[in-house]
Amino acid sequence: MRSALKTLFAINPGNSFKAYIETSVSLLKDFSKQGLFTHGSVLHAHLIKMGISSENYIAIKLLIMYLNSRKSAETDQILKEFNGFNLVVHNCLIAANVDWGNLDGARQLFDEMPHKNEVSWTALISGLLKHGRVEEAMWYFERTPFQNVFISTAGISGLVKNGLTFEAIKVFLKMLQSGVMPNDITFTSVVRACAEFGDIGLGMSVLGLIVKVGFEHNLSVSNSLITFSIRFGEIDLARRIFNQMENRDVVSWTAILDMYVEMGDLREARRVFDEMPERNEVSWSAMIARYSQSGHAEEAVKLFHHMVQDGFRPNTSCFSSTISALASLEALQSGKNIHGHVAKIGIERDVFVGSSLIDLYCKCGKTEDGHVVFDSILEKNVVCWNSMVSGYSLNGQLEEAKELFDQIPKKNNISWNSMIAGYLENEQSDKVFEVFNEMLLSGETPSESTFSSVLCACASIASVQKGKNLHGKVIKLGIQYDTFVDTALTDMYAKCGDIESSKRVFNRMPTKNEISWTAMIQGLAENGFAEESLTLFEEMEKTSSVAPNELIFLAVLFACSHCGLVDKGLWYFNSMEKVYGVRPMNRHYTCVADMLSRSGRLLEAEKFITTMPYQPEINAWAALLSGCKTHTNERIAERTARKLSELSEKKSGGYVMMSNIYASAGRWIDVLSTRKLMKEKGVKKSGGCSWVEVRNHLHLFYSQDETHSESADIYGILELLKSEMLIL
Structure with a gap:
């Protein structure tokens, strides 16, 4: 900037006055944009010295610069140089007051103007919409004498930003009826309105108009069309628009990257990410989050380090995903290093970062450290409460988990599932049923995950009656065709010995995964139907796309063992790695x-x-x-x-x-x-343990056990039965 000033000072206004004025205006414009007001003041002093500070173009640029810097004394001095009403000056003052948030002042200036142009109307209408004063803005919009693209676009884009997409579309249609041709900003706003309003038909019509008018290669319009296409699942259209773009920016690349990320196509997302000529924090965060969520924790952490090395500053979302990845790896020391960094930059207490840190410490067995982070979060949401409950459950600290669970201000489905899963993991089936009943009484509707866990508890104690009751609830809620619920039902019936019910559930499943097949193959084998179990395995190979995994082979070997098919079992064992590419583990041996x-x-x-x-x-x-x-x-x-x-x-x-x-x-x-x-x-x-379920309550008994509250009555009945048997 100093060199630019030297260049200006070197120009002789007498010889080239036009060049001097143009250079001065350009410099004032740059100083105003970049906030270099000291440089601007130096130039102003020079222009006063040269006697040209009152030139109209110069004075306007000086006014804008001082308005932007909120220098009231200098602004007032410049205003004195304008005699009477000046339309441009008034427009500048309206725009400045809008920027300052002084909307009443902007309205007063506008209302006092003896005459107004389209810039005046556009400045006020867009300013009011920008600050959410929609009714006032539309009052002026409906009374403007100008029907042009700028005012119409100001109204459309302002309504869209305020979430009034239907009203924005109405203004757009009225604009077309009046013969006003949209520009690139209009189309960008309207496409966004169609996407948010959920009208794919209108959106496709707008696309046709865009092509007709010739804006299909405009960068911002193309970006909005990609977002629109992705919103409605038109993946091929989004790809086609992206591939046909003459120019692409980081927004274009990030939009198409997000598309593959949302689809779960990690390979294609990574290909796009690697091809991006320019990346931003959003694109880095999207890839790191997807790797973390998809179980590729090491790759997520590696990308995070590359991001930092490339000079990008991770946002809270990025830190949260990276900490979650480190939690999956149980990388405590690396997690502590990032904890130190987030504490240093002041986002340690962010609820999402905090929840990830709780998860990290608990998965590494440091529940005390996790609770310290939990206590430090000022505005706790249900996510961090659930993280802490899950952490205690994971480490077998069920009393602490339940105590914290009872304190959650507003529980959601995940809260209940966390507590149920904790009791299930620690083989406390009676507590699973207690919490499940509390959940029902609270009015919370169980999810597919809830039923899967509770059905597993039924299977562990072979309680077919409880399982049937749950099956009834599943049907009532209309989730009887969920793969995970049906798999849990198949396993529950099989473990309770009701193999026919197990087969019925399995056979009507619309889609079966490897866990479903494993449950049925294992269930048949455990109930003495070993040959049928092997037949089902062969059927799976022929009719489904499911490849045999470690668990399925374990079920097959179990079946061979229990029906005496030793040679066939040995053949399967020897074929695991050679034919199926599955390496036998200790359990298979x-x-x-x-x-x-x-x-x-x-x-x-x-x-x-x-x-x-x-x-x-x-x-x-x-x-x-x-x-x-x-x-x-x-x-x-x-x-x-x-x-x-x-x-x-x-x-x-x-x-x-x-x-x-x-x-x-x-x-x-x-x-x-x-x-x-x-x-x-x-x-x-x-001692051997047996149990009996009476009125939904589980009673456990050991040999010569007298701990039961009604043991005296129980042994009394046993003695009575014994005497009756002796008489007989």
């Missing part, structure tokens, strides 16, 4: 060990366990020991028992099974020795 042991191939089972590529699970040795008991092989049983006792010194299963094997063989001294060893090592056999 355990299942094969159980299959060989059940069929009496004990030496083969023992060799299989000892040559596994993983550290064998305790259950693998337990399966072999059980096979030794069934097929009476004391030698392998002793070796297996020793191995089992090494792996689980404090667990009674192996000792009890070995004791039973000795008892079956009549080796009573060894039985006594085994029990003595259990006593010496402090190993106790846990």
Whole structure:
């Protein structure tokens, strides 16, 4: 700017007055835009010295500069240089008062004008609309003597910004009827109005007019058309408009990027993102958020680091997504580093950033730190309450979770689901039903996720009656065709032994995923229909697009084990990686060990366990020991028992099974020795547990248990029954 002033000072007004005036006007315009009022004052002093500060063009630019800087003394001095009424000056004063928010002053100036031009009317109408004074604005709009594109566009765009899209469309149609041709700003506003009003037919008509008038290659119009197309799911149209654009800016690229992000097409979104010649905070945040939400946490964190390295400042949304990604990775130290940064820039207490931080600390087992963040959030919403409840539930701190849950000012569906899921995860089925009943009494409608969790609780205690009641509620709410609900129902009926109901639910499912197939295959196998289970697996391969996964193969191997199809089971096991590309995990090896042991191939089972590529699970040795008991092989049983006792010194299963094997063989001294060893090592056999459900309440009983509140009456009835049986 200093060099620009030197250039001006070097011009001789006597030789080139026009060039001097043009340079002065241009400089004043730039100083005003960039807020360089000190430079402007220097130039003003020079113009006074040269005796040309009162030139009309110069004086107007000086006035605008001082109005923008709110320099009242200088403004008043400039105004004195204008004799009588000046239309341009009044228009400048109206625009300035609108910018300052002094709308009453702007109206007074407008009303006092002896005559007005279209700029006067446009300035006042757009100013009133900008500040939400719609009624006043439209009063002036309806009385303007000018019917041109500028005033009409001011009315349309102002109405759209105030959410009055129907009124904006009416003004647009009236404009067309009066013969006024729209410009690019008009079309941009009208397309936005059609999108927000939800009128695709009118929007397509406007598109036709845009092409007819020749604005289809205009940058802002094309951007609005892309947004319109995406809003109505016209993906191909959005792509076509984008591809035909002669020029694209960051808004165009971000709009098409958002389209792929919303579609969940991460690969195509990344391709667009990588091709973008220019990115902004919105485009970076969109990609980071989608990676975080789609389970690609590492990529989300990597992108965040690239964003910072490229000099962009992450917004709250970006920080929230990145912290969520770090929570998924349980990367506590990296999360703490970002926590320190957000605290430094003052957004630590933002409710969304805070909720993500709570999630991070709780997933890393630091619930105390999570609660510190929770307490620091000044205006808590239901999201942060839910995050803290989920955090406590995740860490098994159910008392703290319930206490906090009861304090939530306004619970939503996620609040209830968080509490239900916590009890389910910690195998407290009775509490699951308690919270679910509270939820119903509160008037909250259970979601598909709620039913899935509660049905899992029914399955865990084999309560078919509760499950049927829930099934009735599912039908009443009209969500009986939801894949996740139907999968939970299939699993619940199967685990309760009602395989026919399980099959009925499964067969009427409109869409089945891998979990649905797994539930049915596993359910059939567990209920003794192993061959039917394998037939269903073969049907899945032929008729569905679902590829067998680890869980499905586990169900298949279980079925083969329980129906004695050892060779077929071994073929499936050996085909997992070679044919299906699924690497067998420890559980699959355990299942094969159980299959060989059940069929009496004990030496083969023992060799299989000892040559596994993983550290064998305790259950693998337990399966072999059980096979030794069934097929009476004391030698392998002793070796297996020793191995089992090494792996689980404090667990009674192996000792009890070995004791039973000795008892079956009549080796009573060894039985006594085994029990003595259990006593010496402090190993106790846990008592068998049974339960009965009476009037929706679950009652648990252990052997010789007297803890039940009505135990005296229960044992009294048992004695009565015993005496009746003896009489009979």
